[in-house]
Each structure stands twice: as C-alpha cells, then as structure tokens.
Amino acid sequence: MPPKLIINADDFGLTPGINRAVIELHRANVLTSATLMASGPAFDDAVGLAQSHPALGVGCHIVLTDGAPVSPLESIPTLLGPDGQSFRPSLLDFVRALLRGQIDEKEIEHEALAQIQRLQKAGVKVTHADTHKHTHLFPGVARPMLRAMERCSVMAIRNPFEPGFTHRVMHAGLTRYLQISLLNSLRPQFQRHLQIAQGRIVTTDGTVGVSATGNLNPETLKQILTALPTDGVFELVCHPGYNDHDLDGVNTRLRAQREVEQQALYAVIPSVLLQPDAPALIHFGTLQPAHM
Secondary structure, X not given: OOOEEEEEEEEEOOOHHHHHHHHHHHHOOOOOEEEEOOOOOOHHHHHHHHHOOOOOEEEEEEOOOOOOOOOOHHHOHHHEOOOOXXXXXXXXXXXXXXXXXXXXXXXXXXXXXHHHHHHHHOOOOEEEEEEHHHHHHOHHHHHHHHHHHHHOOOOEEOOOOOOHHHHHOOOOOHHHHHHHXXXXXXXXXXXXXXXXXXXXXXXXXXXXXXXXXXXOOHHHHHHXXXXXXXXXXXXXXXXXXXXXXXXXXOOOOOOHHHHHHHHHHHHHHHHHHOOOOOOEEEXXXXXXXXXX
C-alpha cells in the first residue's frame, strides 16, 4: 500500500505573498494543507482564500514565540517577552523559560485556545494544529496544547519528529543533525500523551523537511521523497512564499528560501506522483480519531 503524504505550508497569514504562493501551489495540486497564524498580519486575506478553496486543509499554526498574542496581555504574563506586549522573540529564550518552569501551562492552554477559536470564529474549519518553530516538541507545550485542541474539537496534530529514514538523506549540516537527534529523544513522551496514545487526537508517522528548512531545493526535496517508506502517513513541512516588500516588513529568517521551496514543489511533486506506488496526497482532515 503506498504511503500517504500531507504537504503542508507553514506561516499562512503572515504576508499576502505567502498566502498567494500557498493558493497557487494548491491550485497546481502540489500542496494539500496550510497552517494559519491567528495573529498574522495577512490573517483576513488568508481566511478569504481558505474559504474560497475548501479542498485546502487549514490548520492553526499556534505561535508562542516570535509573534503577537491573541489573548488579553494580562491573562498570559508568563508568555510575554521583555516588552510586555509580545511573546519572547527568541526561541532559545522561550525554551529556557519553559524548562526552568517560568511559563504557566495554563497560559499556554489559554492562548492556544484563543488562537484556534479565532480561526473557527472566522469560519475556518480547522483540520489540525501545529506550532511555530515546533515548540510542541516539548511536553510542557504539548500537554496544554492538546487540552486546548480537545476543547475546540480539533482532532489532529503535527508529529514534530523526523523519522529515522531522513537521516540518511544528507541535506543538513552536522550541527543541525545533532540538534534534531537530541530533540528526537522527546519522541516517546510525545507518543505517551493520553490524547495521542488513545487515538483521541491523531497524528502522522513523522514529519519530513524539518532539518531541510532553509535548504529545501529541488534536489533535496527529491531525495527526501524518494526515501519515503512504502507505507505509512507522513507530513512534508514547507515554507513557500514570495520574497517581496511585505516580507521585508516581518521578522523571519526565511526570505529568498521561500521562493526556492515554492519552485521545488512545482518541479518535483508532479514527477513524484507519476512514479509507481506514488504517495497519495491528503490533508489532516482525512485522518480519523479512534472514536470516530
């Protein structure tokens, strides 16, 4: 049985150019899913595009660092950075505070709930959730996030861990691989969360493309997809977009690379789909929890 593949674009709602790239790729049948930032500057534009393209799976890209909150500031004081107005700008600072117990899990649940509900109130059928910079790798984020998801009836979550077969594809430097290997030690804890272990919230067998972020060119993408097992459900994470004036106005390390990733999808996905036992393209909304 051929594998199933979700091709998901992160950062939907960040800029109009990213939104346009997502929809163009979806129309070209090389992208099936996107995760929308509830406080993204181009949120309204993304919602309108999502509503006019119902075959696109749309999840919530929960932001807890390097962005703006949706909740009232006084309700999430431990999540705020030095300016008291936005989240901690540095992922390292967020993780350090999380591991030191300086972040209240109830505030993460409160903010995750607010972000998901903002999408739902705007008319988006939320297929799943993931996190900006994969912060739900850590149990202290995954626990409250899963609680918020159940409260909103969002029944699928990104598995933020790369499967082992991707380590045979040399598309990242040694330092990046060491970081990924260290973080993968958290995988068993992720799988033991009751919502996941009992199948109340479903996930995939892993996410490919995490270690290739910033280097997802056509050659790398082809290598990754060629290495896919013959069965299972996987997600390919990507960050397509146009490197335009609007992107200059936001804080992101991915700029020219977004257009490289966009062109890689156009160049590689159609030929992969013509191969024998090609992966079936799906989105998270097609996955069913155990109780359904």
